[in-house]
Amino acid sequence: QVQVVESGGGRVQAGGSLRLSCTASGSIFSINIMAWYRQAPGKQRELVASIPALGSADYADSVKGRFTISRDNAKNTVELKMNSLKPEDTAVYYCHADGIVTSTGSRYLEAWGQGTLVTVSS
Secondary structure (H helix, E strand, O other), X not given: OEEEEEEOOEEEEOOOOEXXXXXXXXXXXXXXXXXXXXXXXXXXXXXXEEEEOOOOOEEOOOOOOOEEEEEEOOOOEEEEEEOOOOHHHOEEEEEEEEEEEEOOOOOOEEEEOOOEEEEEEO
């Protein structure tokens, strides 16, 4: 009923920048929180940044000052602008939509994207 697709991953050198984009589609009326997670090799999936429909964004300590999350509520999109990338940022990045209310009346649904790989080389 709801699909989430992210794009923009790739390979960059340390210190470089990259922008990830995500679009949620389907019969969506609203989305409470949109977020970016990542999973590095050998590690658990972790929250990178999140942003509610109304209010300020929240960031993991490891990316504060370097990453910026933004969203367009009308288009159900969210972006993650990543600057000053480090090798430690290498991971598969996932887009997550939470607290979805559909146009057909379903409430509090959630959906995950398939992930996009970000590789930061030294």
